[in-house]
Amino acid sequence: MLNIKTLSVFLLFSLVSFCSAPLPVFEFGSDFILTDQNGKEFKLSDHNEKNKLMFFGYLSCPDFCPVTMAKISGVLKSMNSGEDFQIIYISVDPERDTVEKLRAYAASFNSNITALTGKIDNIQKIAQDYKAAFQKAESGSALGYTIDHTTRVYLLDKQNRVRHLFRYPDGPEIYRDVLGRL
DSSP, X not given: OOOHHHHHHHHHHHXXXXXXXXXXXXXXXXXXXXXXXXXXXXXXXXXXXXXXXXXXXXXXXXXXXXXXXXXXXXXXHHTTXXXXXXXXXXXXXXXXXXXXXXXXXXXXXXTTEEEEEOOHHHHHHXXXXXXXXXXXXXXXXXXXXXXXXXXXEEXXXXXXXXEEEEOTTOOHHHHHHHHXXX
16 A cells, blocks of 8 residues: 555656656648748748747737737746747738738737738638638627637747647646747
């Protein structure tokens, strides 16, 4: 029979082992080409110098997107890792999210953000490749519509492989733990 002390040591060792386990490599995602906030072509495979935090959103999003951007920026700042990671923001509302608006939005958060837009068909394919989804939802608001969208943040390594999926409720401590293992 195990005593409490032995069980406690076993549980602590298991927790430490889990937290330091290498991150898996997911078998989805692909290279893509979109337009960045400066109007220039952005091809993912041309950017292998940094790990990336990528998510799909839109500038008129009333909740998930600004909270996620603030969380990511805050975590990277707290880790002094702002220069080690590139944030990739893919707009799912190219109708409203112009290059000019994306440039202003990106400048308000982090110098390492790349905000991307493109043709809706291309963005839909990229979302599918990353197992993300979005759809326009008509609303009675002044905006006329909102967009229901996946709220996961994708951690990509320098080879642009998906290594982790952060959920919206994941707090800064989870981000710091996972980013520290990459």
